[in-house]
Amino acid sequence: MMKNVSIAIASLALFSVLSCKEKKEESTSDSPQVIEKTNTVIIEKEAQEVKEENPDGTSISVDKDGLEFSTKDGSTKTEVNINK
Numbered sequence: 001m002m003k004n005v006s007i008a009i010a011s012l013a014l015f016s017v018l019s020c021k022e023k024k025e026e027s028t029s030d031s032p033q034v035i036e037k038t039n040t041v042i043i044e045k046e047a048q049e050v051k052e053e054n055p056d057g058t059s060i061s062v063d064k065d066g067l068e069f070s071t072k073d074g075s076t077k078t079e080v081n082i083n084k
Contacts, residue, residue, distance in 0.1 A: 059071075065083055
């Protein structure tokens with residue numbers, strides 16, 4: 001008798017676990033599925049360097065060959081080059 005009660009309780013526990021399990025919705029072939037595809041395009045382009053013609057002001061350039069100093073004020077321009 002104890003054996004029958006244990007089997008009944010085990011069966012009841014098994015049915016309760018199976019009935020509480022989440023059900024997954026299966027798609028049927030009758031309903032159309034919409035699949036969206038997106039493509040990402042990356043465009044790499046070097047920026048064009050904008051150079052002003054020769055703005056008013058002062059510039060100093062130092063490199064391995066020497067020093068260059070220039071200044072411009074309106075129409076007056078002064079340049080000094082010092083080389084090795």
